Amino acid sequence: MRALTANGVAIDDTFAEAFEMRATAIVITAPTARWAEQAAVTMTGFATSVIGCGCEAGIESVRSSRETPDGRPGVRVLLFAVSTQELQRQLQSRVGQCVLTSPGSACYAGLEAGEDRLKLGAAIRYFGDGWQIAKRLGARRYWRVPVMDGEFVCESTIHLTKSAVGGGNLIVMGESAAKTLAATEAAVKAMRGVADVIMPFPGGIARSGSKVGSKYKGAGASTNDAYCPTLKGAVESALGPEIASVLEIVIDGLTSDAVAKAMRAGLAAIVDLGPDRGALRVGAGNYGGRLGRHHYHLRDLLP
Amino acid sequence: MRPLTFTLRGAPGQRLDLSPLTPQNLAGKTTAKIAEIELGTTRVRVTTGEVFRIREGDPNAVLFEGGSSRFDRVGMGLSAGMIRVEGEVGVQAGRLMSGGRLRIHGAAGPFAASGMSGGTLEIEGDAGERLGGPLSGETVGMSGGVVHVHSDAGQRAGDRLRRGVILIEGRAGAYAGSRMIAGTLAIGGEAGDLPGYLMGRGTILLGRGATLLSPTFGDCGEHALVAAQLLADYVAPFSAKAARLFRRPLRRLAGDLAALGKGEILLARL
Numbered sequence: 001m002r003a004l005t006a007n008g009v010a011i012d013d014t015f016a017e018a019f020e021m022r023a024t025a026i027v028i029t030a031p032t033a034r035w036a037e038q039a040a041v042t043m044t045g046f047a048t049s050v051i052g053c054g055c056e057a058g059i060e061s062v063r064s065s066r067e068t069p070d071g072r073p074g075v076r077v078l079l080f081a082v083s084t085q086e087l088q089r090q091l092q093s094r095v096g097q098c099v100l101t102s103p104g105s106a107c108y109a110g111l112e113a114g115e116d117r118l119k120l121g122a123a124i125r126y127f128g129d130g131w132q133i134a135k136r137l138g139a140r141r142y143w144r145v146p147v148m149d150g151e152f153v154c155e156s157t158i159h160l161t162k163s164a165v166g167g168g169n170l171i172v173m174g175e176s177a178a179k180t181l182a183a184t185e186a187a188v189k190a191m192r193g194v195a196d197v198i199m200p201f202p203g204g205i206a207r208s209g210s211k212v213g214s215k216y217k218g219a220g221a222s223t224n225d226a227y228c229p230t231l232k233g234a235v236e237s238a239l240g241p242e243i244a245s246v247l248e249i250v251i252d253g254l255t256s257d258a259v260a261k262a263m264r265a266g267l268a269a270i271v272d273l274g275p276d277r278g279a280l281r282v283g284a285g286n287y288g289g290r291l292g293r294h295h296y297h298l299r300d301l302l303p
Numbered sequence: 304m305r306p307l308t309f310t311l312r313g314a315p316g317q318r319l320d321l322s323p324l325t326p327q328n329l330a331g332k333t334t335a336k337i338a339e340i341e342l343g344t345t346r347v348r349v350t351t352g353e354v355f356r357i358r359e360g361d362p363n364a365v366l367f368e369g370g371s372s373r374f375d376r377v378g379m380g381l382s383a384g385m386i387r388v389e390g391e392v393g394v395q396a397g398r399l400m401s402g403g404r405l406r407i408h409g410a411a412g413p414f415a416a417s418g419m420s421g422g423t424l425e426i427e428g429d430a431g432e433r434l435g436g437p438l439s440g441e442t443v444g445m446s447g448g449v450v451h452v453h454s455d456a457g458q459r460a461g462d463r464l465r466r467g468v469i470l471i472e473g474r475a476g477a478y479a480g481s482r483m484i485a486g487t488l489a490i491g492g493e494a495g496d497l498p499g500y501l502m503g504r505g506t507i508l509l510g511r512g513a514t515l516l517s518p519t520f521g522d523c524g525e526h527a528l529v530a531a532q533l534l535a536d537y538v539a540p541f542s543a544k545a546a547r548l549f550r551r552p553l554r555r556l557a558g559d560l561a562a563l564g565k566g567e568i569l570l571a572r573l
Contacts, residue, residue: 029529070532106529133504133565134485135530136466137537144530153529 004299006271010281011298016169016263017286018294021050022087023080023164023254024118025110027063028099033073037062039102040075043094047079048201049250051221055081055090056166056252058198060110069108070153076110078198080166080252084116087160092123095154100124100145106153109140111254114159121145121154161254165294168251168259170266171209171227171283173243180245181205183278187249187266194265196258197251209248209285224285242280256294263296268303306387307362309355311369317345318393319354321367322376326384326403329362344375370409378405381422394431397424400448413457414438419467420447423541432457432476435469443484445469451541458495461488464505470538470545480507483566487534489545503563506534510548510571520558520568528553531569 004011028043030036040059047057057079068074079094081087099105107120121143125132128145134156135142141156170187174180188204191197199205214222225231226238227246239246249266253259270279284298307329319342329337338352351357360366363384367374370390377396378386381403391409398417410428416435430452435445436459444463451470458476461469464486471479471488477495480488483502490498494513499520535549554570 069536070529071536072529072532131565133567135487135506135533136485137468137533142530142533150526151528151530153533 004302006302008275009271009279011267011271011302012281012283013297013299014284015286015289015295015297016167016284017289017292018165018167018169018256018259018296019292020162020294021080021082021164021166021252022084022160022162023078023166023252024087024091024114024158024160025060025076025078025254026091026095026120026158027068027074027076027108027110028102029063029068029070029072029074029106029108030102031072031104033062035102035104036073036075039099039105040077042102043098044077044200045098047090047094048206050080050082050086050166054086055079055094056198056200056250057090057094058200058204058252060196060198070106072106078110078196078252078254080164080198080200084118084160084162088118088123091118091120091158095120096124096127100127100147100152100154103149108155109158111159111161114161116160116162117157118160119156120158121156124152124154125156127152163256164252164254165256165259166252167292168253168263168294168296169285170249170251170263170270171285172247172249172270172279173227173239173281173283174245174279175242177245179278180247183270183273184247184249186269186273186278190265190269191249191251191262194258194262196254197262198253199249199251199262201248201250204249206248206250207246209246212287238283240281248285259294260296260301263298264301264303267298267301271303304361304364305358306364306366307360308358308366308368309351310358311355311367311371311390312353315349315354315371315373317343317347317349318373318375319349319371320344320376321374322379324351324365325378325381325386326363326365327380327382329365332362334359370407372410372412375412377407378403378424381405391428396426397422397450400424410454416445416448416450416469418443419445419450422448424448424450425541426450426452427454429454429473430456430460430471432459433462434460434471435464435467436460436462445486449538449541455492456490460490461486461507464488468538468541470542472542472544479513480505482562483507489538489542489548491544491548499559499566499568501562502559502566504565506567506569508534508545508548508553508569508571511573512570516556516568517559517561519561520556521560523555523557523567525552525554525572528555528569 343349413431474492
């Protein structure tokens with residue numbers, strides 16, 4: 001693999017391979033920004049990978065009171081799943097258990113259009129035990145469910161998109177754990193400025209990148225040994241002697257363009273930081289281009 | 304483009320049915336053809352050309368210069384476009400409207416917005432009784448759209464309201480929102496006796512209370528309702544006054560408990 005170089009950072013001439021997913025977006029509001037964020041954080045907990053969590057979810061942006069339907073502070077959350085059915089199941093259970101329960105919360109559609117619809121308030125309303133009230137205002141329908149601190153207001157149905165993309169990624173490699181983390185954090189920070197994407201892993205970063213398959217029965221994925229620095233001398237490693245730490249950023253986006261834009265922003269941040277303070281090398285994960293329809297070549301994304 | 308204009312020649316000799324004069328009916332017709340449209344409601348034949356001077360223009364924007372309490376069914380069945388009346392109108396203005404905009408620069412008679420399912424009806428003067436209500440034999444009243452009355456409304460405004468929003472900036476007569484099925488009715492001034500009489504669901508907002516509230520509504524206390532903020536934002540483009548009311552602290556009365564009891568009267572704090 002021929003490497004390119006930008007500001008002293010080696011860029012693998014490779015590509016990230018990503019997959020089509022179903023996705024939706026909701027806007028959670030609350031009396032204060034702190035409680036809107038709390039509901040969103042709770043709802044998007046344990047949502048790092050569709051493999052083990054059913055969905056991938058994260059906070060896309062914080063919304064001011066001028067940008068939300070009810071004039072209160074809010075947070076926009078994105079959810080991704082492999083099927084409409086699973087997306088519906090995850091949305092319903094996560095909003096029902098984590099947003100409905102959060103003080104002062106309300107929940108609205110975060111996508112203005114889409115190919116299909118998911119039930120939101122239309123499913124959660126039954127918690128009202130018959131005391132729930134519907135209110136239609138123009139094209140929008142809301143449910144008002146009485147709860148102990150007032151009412152939980154929730155939009156009845158929301159759009160989903162079938163054009164979402166999951167699995168955009170950057171693999172960040174450095175000479176120490178601290179420098180690698182610094183470069184990856186800089187990339188995530190830059191990516192958070194891009195609309196319509198989330199980085200679902202903790203703080204946007206995954207340290208346990210995986211390969212398909214395992215020597216053990218029943219495990220669909222296992223550690224990506226080619227990128228484990230402690231196995232450099234024991235396996236067919238993708239790492240040179242100078243690499244001591246590797247981190248990965250996984251990106252899910254509502255559109256392919258959004259994923260590309262986020263990867264471009266992340267790559268630019270890593271390159272900008274340079275090898276002395278950050279990463280020595282950046283790569284990307286793929287399956288030879290056979291599994292995912294979306295390919296993001298790093299050479300095309302360089303600043 | 305200037306509007307297709309109907310200028311009243313003089314006071315009509317009989318009640319007129321103006322329902323044929325909607326944008327969708329007038330599109331593609333020549334002035335001569337329009338002049339032949341019959342508007343009479345008695346055995347005496349009356350044509351559009353006899354009642355109005357017609358000035359060519361865009362049929363999507365119809366203007367009546369001059370009004371009369373004998374102008375019945377103005378904008379009936381309007382589905383798109385705009386009708387403006389510079390004066391008062393008679394009964395059933397905007398009945399069965401499904402879209403578009405009807406603006407009346409004067410008072411409207413009984414049953415305005417009856418059976419309306421979409422669009423916007425604006426009445427700058429008073430509205431007669433049973434605003435948005437069903438006619439005899441019909442089971443539901445207005446089922447969509449927005450009605451904005453700048454002044455007062457008669458008895459039983461919003462009777463059998465099924466969906467949509469009625470905004471009355473002035474006072475309302477007795478039994479406002481009677482038998483409401485759902486929807487929203489806001490009254491800026493004082494309401495008459497027994498608002499929400501036998502309502503099942505829906506929301507009635509009272510800016511200045513009512514002359515008599517029914518004992519069959521249960522006081523649920525004063526609340527800052529998120530839903531009221533949504534309502535405020537929704538009605539703001541139509542009526543800033545109504546929007547301000549929804550943003551006040553609201554006392555919620557649940558009822559009518561003599562009926563289904565899932566409706567509410569919201570009393571704005573004075």
